[in-house]
Each structure stands twice: as C-alpha cells, then as structure tokens.
Amino acid sequence: MYETTYYRASSVSDATSKLAGTEDGKFLAGGQTLVPTMKQRLAAPSDLIDVSGIEALRSISVDGGVVTVGASCTHAQVAGSGDVATAIPALAALAGGIGDPAVRARGTIGGSIANNDPAADYPAACLGLGATIVTDSREIPADDFFVGMFETALEEGEMITAVKFPKAAKAGYAKFPNPASRYAMVGVLAAQAADGVRVAVTGAGNDGVFRHGALETALGADWSAAATEGVTTDAGDMLADIHGSAEYRAHLVAVIAGRAVDNS
C-alpha cells in the first residue's frame, strides 16, 4: 500500500473541507472496497478522510413513505433494521446478502454507491426503488446518479450523506452470485414503485447497473415470475468473462428477475 495520511472527520463539513485541502484525497467509509484496492496498489490517495465515525450519517429513519439511510450505515445495520424490514423488506434482504458477515459489519451504503462497482448490490436497490441520493450539496435521483461502470454523477469533493428510498407497493431482490467472488453476476431488483414498475439489473451489464425496459413492461402488465419468461436481454450489452458468457448472463437476467418477483 502506498503512503497516505489518515484523518477522522467529525462532521460532514469537516470532511468536505478537509478533503478540499488535499492533493488527491478520498473519503473512506467502511473501506471494504477502497482498502483492498489500495492494497493491490491500484489506488494511491494522498489522504483518507474517514467519514465512518460521523454520527449524523449513521442513522436510519422512516418518514411517511420514505426510508432514509445515512451514508455511513453499514450493510449489517440496514439488514438488521426493523424499520427497514417493515418498510422495504427487499432492501433489508439485499443488504443482508452483500459480501460476508465481516464485510457487512464494515461496508457502508455510501461507500458502495459512490464506487458504483458494476457487480455491487446497492446500485440495483437505488435504481430499482427509484431512490434519491443525498449529498452535502444536492439531491440526485438514482436515474441520474449511476453514469457508468465505476462512474457516478458525484462532483469532485462531493460527499454522499444519505439515500432516500421511497417505499414500494411491492419489491423483491434476487442475486445470482459469481461463484468465485460472490459479487452479483446478475442481481435484479424489481419494484412496484410510485412511477410504475421499475426493474434494475446489476452485475450483468457492461456499463454498470441499468433499468430493463422490457422487463418493466412485462411486469407492469403482469406482476408474476411467469411474466418474465421469454423476456430477452441483448447479449451485446452484457459482460463476459471466465465465469459466464454474455449469452448466459442475458439468459439469467429474466430468470433472476422472476425470482426477484417471487421474493417480493
């Protein structure tokens, strides 16, 4: 790991102003992605601004139809939250399936979506549930937030403070894990959201998480696993690697979407 300077931020403004003064600093939350990347010498931030201790970012609240999850909430915290389980059970289940227990104890929602790993679970939750990403300066609809693989709409120095998830009439998540890494090879969140059925697919696409129009149409007409059968996905848009061809992933999208519906 390259040398770095660590700083534990006490508040959001402390974190953003501190980062602004660094040469090439990065926010550090649970570190479950950033630390391994640094260990592999694939990232060399001059400074790490640790936001995991900011108390204001660690709460979960339910207000009417919206569940607000602080950016530094761990996956274990979201998975174990009674409020989340009651309001949006699919979100609790998704969080409970990220990584392994030790990863869930440290990894945070803010860190996960800021990184926008194409195989991460949370981007599917955000996009599928039509969440709003709250930063220190603005609110960004999920539809605008995930720009591409490892790319988001976040500006330099902008910090995620919370994610607002609207309750869905029904929502389900299902994941087909990569056998080796256990990240999502295909993860689908399907929801009956306020603006209609939303289906977000993570893990499979060659440009990160995406919404699946054909599945949204099919499930909008008939909310059942059977409705996903025969809905095709363009293999040209899928990732391919030693674990599976693009055709296999394209096939799995509809299968896993059906299971997401079953889980709703």
Next chain:
Amino acid sequence: MTKISMTVNGKARSVDVPDNTLLVDYIRENLRLTGTHVGCDTSQCGACVVHVDGQAVKSCTMLAAAAQGAEVTTIEGVAAGKDDLHPMQTAFKENHGLQCGFCTPGMIMTATDMVKRYKEAGKTLDEDAIREELEGNICRCTGYHNIVKSIADGASKMA
C-alpha cells in the same frame, strides 16, 4: 507516523505506526500477536478475522487508524483466562474442526460472532445457516464438514 491506541485483548496498547498500516499488521507485526493470519489479499479468506468493538471484521481490510480507541479481540484473547479455552475453541478440537490450523483462528472468531448475533436476533443457527455464515472464511483442508459440526457444538456449549 501516528500514535494509534486501542485495547487489545483487554490490554491498552499504543504504537506509532504509518497511517497506511493495516489493522492486521498492527496486530501481527507491532503487537506480535501472530495468531491472526493473512491468507489472501482480496478480503475473502477470513484468516484475519478479529473482533472490533464486538463485531467480526477482516483485519486485513481495515486500517489500524480506523480502530483508534476500539476494543479489539484476537484469537489470543477469546478465552476467559490464561489456562482456559473458549467453548468454541474446545468444540473445534473435539470435533476435529481443523487440520493445518491456518484458517482456524479466523474460523473461531467468525464462529463466536455468528453465534452471538444469532442469539441476539433470536434466530436458529442450523447447519444451512452456519454454512452460509461461513461465506467469508475459506478452509482448504477440512472440507468444512467438521467445521460446521464444531460450530454447532460450540454454539450449544456457549448457551
């Protein structure tokens, strides 16, 4: 260099280390507690699992600086007293839950954490649950058969 202080196995420890020091290196190299192991570099094998403030974490994926002020427990500190074994340690021995021993400390730390969490949540830790909970711990020797038995036995011993 920054002075990083934490309580490890009940003892206050304080060491000047570079900011990029991983918790596992702080434990192994600075404190010379070598029961915590490193088996991979992608946070998957779990040989490095320790408890930080009562939660199982991968010490290879956490900076020592992030554990400033924390209560850390390693395999060397799980037993009640110097000559005691933790019930989970006993269970691993009695069920032949280890062979080469390299993954064992991480397995035991993960096991005690899962038993505690399941108990707190009022959930049943059956064989399927144990296998699922072990997703982040890789063993190459045992085929897991006896590890799963050990954890089930350890859980009943911890009751």
Next chain:
Amino acid sequence: MTDQGIGARVLRKEDKRFITGKGKYTDDIIEPNQAYAAFVRSPHAHANVKSIDASAAEAMEGVEAVLNGHQLTGDGIGNIICGWGITSKDGSPMNMGAWSALATDKVRYVGDAVAVVIADSKAQAQAAAEAVIVEYDVLPATSNVLATLKDGAPQIHENAPGNLIFDWEIGNKDETDAALATAHHKTTMDITNNRLSPNPMEPRSAVATFNEADDHYTLYTTSQNPHVARLVLSAFYNVAPEHKLRVIAPDVGGGFGAKIYIYPEEIVCLWASMKTNRSVKWTSTRSEAFLTDAHGRDHVSTATMGFDKDNNIVGFKINTKANLGAYMSLFSSSVPTYLYATLLSGQYNIANVYCDVQTYYTNTVPVDAYRGAGRPEAAYLIERVMETAARELGVDPGELRRQNFVTQFPHQTPVIMAYDSGDFAGNLDEAKAAADVAGFPARKAEAASRGKLRGLGYSNYIEACGIAPSAAVGSLGAGVGLWESAEVRVNPVGTIEILTGSHSHGQGHETTFAQLVSERFDLPTENIQIVHGDTDKVQFGMGTYGSRSGAVGMSAISKALDKVEAKVKKIAAHVLEASEDDIIIEGGEVKVKGTDKAMGWHEVGLSAYTAHNLPEGMEPGLKEGAFYDPTNFTFPAGCYICEVEVDPATGVTEIVQFTASDDFGTIINPMIVEGQVHGGITQGIGQAMMEHAVYDEGGQLLSGSYMDYCMPRADDVPNYTVSHHSTVCPGNPLGMKGCGEAGAIGSPPAVINAITDAIGNNNLHMPATPSRVWAAIQQVSAAHAAE
C-alpha cells in the same frame, strides 16, 4: 491397555496451539536484523530482458540491495532441477530447459522473477521493486498445449523443438491396437483435466539467515520436505554445503503438493542473506501465489476403451498431452507419466493397456504435483469412460464395473503396477447401500416434480501410495530414493521422542504417530513427543506427499520401535532375571509373564542410561533408528457415489449426497482419516465444479485471485457420508495404504458422471460451472428441438 492405540479416535495433540493462536508458521518468525525481500516479476508471458536499471530503486530509503540473475549465476548458484528423468520412446532424454532462480536473458511466464530488492521494511522493498526499470523485448507467447502444437508457436526453450519435453509411452501398443480392432464395442472420449492452483491457505514464506561468523545458513520455510530442500539447495543449487545449512519447516499451513518444491524465492533469500549479511524474509501474497506456486493437472487426452460382446474390457488406449509450464519443476516429469499412466488399468482386469504422453512447455507457471498428482487424472479418465461405456451399452454403470473388477491378488497390470490387495466389490456394495442407490429413481422423480434434474454418478478409483520402493523408482528415472527414516529416543524418565522424516502440515502426525507408540508400549500419548521438520534434529527424511507418511513413515517408526522393544526386553530380562521371551510390556510396566515380577517402564529407561546393571556387552542408552524402504506401492481404492440436483434455469448444481467407501488398509485414527477424506473430496468437487486456473492466449493469468479462482466454500459442499471397507495391505508392517489423496482422486468423476446423468448430455468438461452446465442443457434442448 491405554485407549489411545491403533484405531482409537484420539483428539489431536497439536490442536491446542492452533486453536489458541499459538501456532508458529514461517511468517510469524522475525529474526534480529531482518530485512524483507520483494521480487521484480515479469508482467509478460514471454520476453527477452534487454536491461535492468536498478539505480532509482537502490537510492530509495531503506534499500539494502537490488540483485539480479547475472549476479546470482555469477556467484555459482545452480539452475533449478527436475528430479525425475524421463526417457522418450526413441530413447532420447527429456529436453530440459535451463531455469535460473532469477531470470537472466529471458522471461517465460508472467511472474518469472528478474530481480529482488532487499530492504528494511516490506513496504520499502515493495516500493523499490516497483522502481526497478526492466526493459523487455516482448515475444509471442503460448499458454496451452493445443496452441503450442500449432505451426509457428513460439519457441520457449532452444533445446526443446516444438516445445516438446518428451514423448513417452507405457504398455503394449500393438497388442492394444489388435484388441481394440476386434472389440465388439468401443467408447472413445476426449477428456480434459482442468488446470488447478493448489491454494494451501498459508502462502509460501521463507526466512533465511546467513551467519557469517559460523559460515552457516538457517532457512525457515513452508516445506513439506525440509530434508529434500536442504539436499537440493546444497547439492544442486550450491547455496551452502549440507552441513552448513539448517532447514526448518515449522508449522506449515497446508501443502497439497505445492510446498514440495524448492522455489526460486527460497534460493534467492538464502543467497541474498549472504550477499547482504542480514536475515532476509519473503512471504508470498495470495496474488503472487497464484502466479508462482506450481499449478496442477492440465491434461488433454483422448481415450478409447474396447469391450467384447459380454461387456468385458479388452483394451484401453490413451493419448495424453500435458502442459508442464515454462520450466520443469522438481517432480513435474513424473506426474503425467509414472504417477499417472501406471494407474490406467483402474480397478479392472484389462489385458491390454497402452498410453503415450507428450509433455510441452508453455508460457505459464510450472505444473507439478497437486493432491493426487497424476492419479486423479487417471481416475477421471477411466471412470468417465466406464460410466459413458455403461450408458452406451445400456447397462448399469455399477454392474459394468463389477464384472470387470480385479478380484484375485496379487494382480499384475499391463502398466507396471502389481496390486496387492483390495475388495472392490465390497466397496461398491457398501457405497451403494449407504447411498440408497435403489431409492434413486423415486428421488429423481420427486426432484422432477420440483423442476430439478437429478443425477447419480459412480467412481471406483484406485491409486498408488506408499511412495515408493527406492530401487524401483530409481530404475524409472527418479533422482532420489523414497524410503523414510525414524528415530525413537526413550528418555531416562521413560518419556519418548519420535524423530521422523515425515512432515505434518495438517495431517495430525503428532497424534497418529504417538498412537502407534502408545499401541506398542501401552503408554499414554501425552508421554510421547513427535519431532519433525528440522534438519538439525532429524537426520534425514523424504518428507510428506503421495500419502506416504503412514505406509512409509510409520513403517520406519515401527521398525525402530522393534529395536527399542528388543532392547527393553533384554534389559528387563536381565534385571528381572527372566527369559526375554517371557517379558511383556503392559500398563506402564515391563513384566515377566505369569509372575508378579515387574519393573516400571521408566525404570527400564533409567537402567539403560545409568548403565549400572546392563547385560554383558550391551551399550548404554535407549535410542534406535531405522530406515524403511517399501517393497511395493500401496493401493488405496474405493467407491464414491455422488448425487446431484441441477436447476435447469440457471445450470446451478447442488450436490445433495456424497457417499464414500474407502479401503485404506489399517486405520490408526478414524477421526483424522475421515477428515482427510472430507477435505480431499471437497478439493475434488472444487476441481469438478469450481476451480480453474485460466490463462488467456497471451499468457496472462485470468484467475489470479479469489475474485476469479473459485475456492469451494462451506455452502458449496454437503455433509459427507464416509465409511471404510478395508483390506489389510500385505506390503508393510502396519498394513496401511494411505488416505491423504483418495478424496481428491476419487471424487471428480463421480461428480461429472452425476451431472451428465442429470442433464442427459455427456459433453461436459470440468469445471462444470453453472455457465457450462446451462450451455450443455441448451445443447440437449436444441437437439430435441431439431428432432
């Protein structure tokens, strides 16, 4: 009698230090004045090294030295050897390319080391290694056997035209061809044995210390055979004379073959310690392990088995092409030859067997023995062919095997081996009963009602352990003898130390070896200490691999115990004024049978050392050594039955039941043996369904971490049903056969036979990942649609 003797489920003596974090592995060791090594490795699979500029690195803080291959060879450090010479069909010796621990002019695989940095800290060493500028002239590369065979494939070693290392054969070609020509039915298959990375959980590590004052070296290393390491480091690599080199393999976190070999890093650490006059430590990262630990398997074969009209096998002919990587590792040549093709008669009576094997260099890390080493490749081949033949012939796969089983022993196969014992039908029956094969059709129907495809597959494996009769392996090209040594030291207080040349890295020798002594002298195991892994303590030994520590290592102990027992009886007979023949050892005493005359076991020890009252002419002391050289291989065998359910929508396979009936001969500790079987089966399931070391065509490793190399996890595998149906091995004093590798050898064909049975498509290669299984199901669907 103690209840800790042969056959007892004694809990392991070594466990306490491992469960309390007190194990002492190589990376746990820190020497005074210790520096750290970091290697500069080639990012290219094949390139000429044009220049190495270390000036920036040398100027960095904490850097002690940057050393390269020219300096290494200039200091007379020898090239890395292959210890088993194979002769080609035409009588020519194998084409062995030179392998320097640090490459000089050319690199041949990604990870080939060209320089090493020695620095005060790990971080400094790593940073400086990045600052070493190596200029490469990149060459085309080849990463697999089939690509290597193409015209214009890159030439990797000058002395190996076409990258061919050797073209070897075994068996009788003409008779086999003739038998197959008259066969009533022939089954022909193309079979690939997928390349694997061994992955012991403890990465390799070395701590080397040169003591200038004594002109002496000490090496702590993650080795399965520290004595072999010392011999080779001394005799071939000229690192230090043998009497000036101490090699210690302390607690070692698994080996599975990967820690047999003496790797470049150990050589370089020793040499660098001398160059810098500091202790030098190197510990592999997992990423380095994937790049540099010897891989296993990687065979491509075509096999034809012929049957007469009564379904008796008449001949078996195999061609195998094996990838040995960029250089020939220590035992690489023996794996696809004598450890493989000699087992191609399987459990069956086959009059005619012929196999020829071509081995090739490729631009990949060297390939050598990995748990089973050749025998899994043989078992997979035979058992896939047998299952397929049964399907083609329309007969029950278990019964086709049964009618062809060898039933008379000894049995000479056409491929060297002389099987000494076994009851193959007994294992088949036991496994079938335990697996409730009779109830399978009902289970399959029930699974179908849930939309799942259920299948069942057999594997009746045989392997060869107890490696090996020294003269026999010597005649076949081995550079070493494969005996084992032991020393039994009875202390004056009667406690016992057993010094063994076997090495335990998870096998539980500290317990099982003590049980052997407990059985012999009726002493509690806590009074017995096993000493291993240190060349200063144990005089010599060949180490642990090939499931040899029981059959060979314990036989050596047994022989030494014979001598101790004889001397004890002589002393007791003298002191108690009785005949030696009347002396019995029991309950901590040495007694005169049928009388109340006795002395304590410890009193005999004390008598031996005080020497006040010994028989005339007897030397004082109570310490005996023995070397045991086996007279034959041993032949563990068994029957594995795997039952799977496949989800046709995703191709995901679940192993719903796995049943093993093994014949390991005498079992010392059933608990430990079962553990070996569980672990072996899991590695076999890993090979069958998950694991694959994959290089792209340019020689870049695509499965370079646990993100892409799929290790079996707890929720990938079931609980196992393991039982034993044993016949005693007549070849060694304890009747043992060996159990360490059987699980990994026997399980892959059972798994693939089960999956192919479930999906109705035999065209499936390992690893049968969900993606591949799904694709195979699509083939069946497409074929049905076309009909």
